[in-house]
Amino acid sequence: MSEAIIVGISDYKWSKSPDVLVTHALGSCVGICLYDRVLKIGGLAHIMLPDSTMFASQEINRMKFADTAIVDLIHKLRENGADAARLTAKIAGGAQMFAVQAGSAIGAIGERNVTSVREALRSARVPIIAEDTGLNYGRTVYFDLDTGVMRVQSLNRSIKDL
């Protein structure tokens, strides 16, 4: 396995087989793996917040939000030859890290991120073929562009290959 390409928080990267993309320690954030299995080209986005329109008045980092990051990453992949009709998605993250009191906004953000990611993918007509979301623990995601497998690693839990 070649050295994995690191995707930071509020960031996305794309590449081709045999590269591996990795993003570390997703908490409430969501990692989105997009893949064209014929060309073996794919991208990984690490979004932090659900909705860029909440901050319409400010200059925003488009890679931070589910709605903008997904659109931009799809665009990037198409520019580099991927067929949008062939793209599939695997997603992970969106946990609630702290068991806060019911009704607190802090607890709900992971769930809202996942909902927003699903919506953005639906409007882009990219099917979600695997996911590991919710619950209360952090996840590191490795995305193998040779096989399209999303590997999810957490502390004290067995590895999941999806």
Added chain:
Amino acid sequence: MIKSYEELNDTQIDVLREIGNIGAGNAATALAVMLDDTVEITLPSVKIVSFDEAVSGLGGPEIMTVGVLVNFSGGASGMIMFLLDMEDAKGITNILIQDDDDRDGLSELKLSAIKEIGNILASSYINSISMLTGLSIDLSIPYIAIDMAGALMSVPLIEFGTLGDKVMFIEESFLGEFHHLRSNIIMFAELETLKAIMERLGLEL
């Protein structure tokens, strides 16, 4: 008015650092009482750093870390998180509680103890802001989680994500007669809060 932490100037950062120093002093006193030990603190290092730098400061995004989160609101609002690596967490609770019941994790009792230490430290910092500014600040109960450092630290970053990707990162060592503890605290305050603090101290923001 500035829009993010990136735009703070040196004087303003010095003010935050001073708040950190006072908070650390209060925290050391509180810890000394709790640990029944004379606790000295090294001069805390208070930095405004990027999220990635803060995570590296803890040993990397995937390091198993104990995080205690306290939300503050009222005259000032934000979040403060006390972070301790797993070994230090075990070390400090072993001083307080001799139950040997931590084969792979921390017992419930020890978790409560850590939560209380985090709570005391967070309160010390918030009190220092109150003292300096006269603002009245309410604290939530402490919440605890053990997980990857990056996943824990992203919680306040997300909550205050509009403020840019910088955090206030305080690192300090507490040196007791018998114990040595390195802790980290990250603090996010809303810009309105920073503004209030600066104004009370006669500075513009």
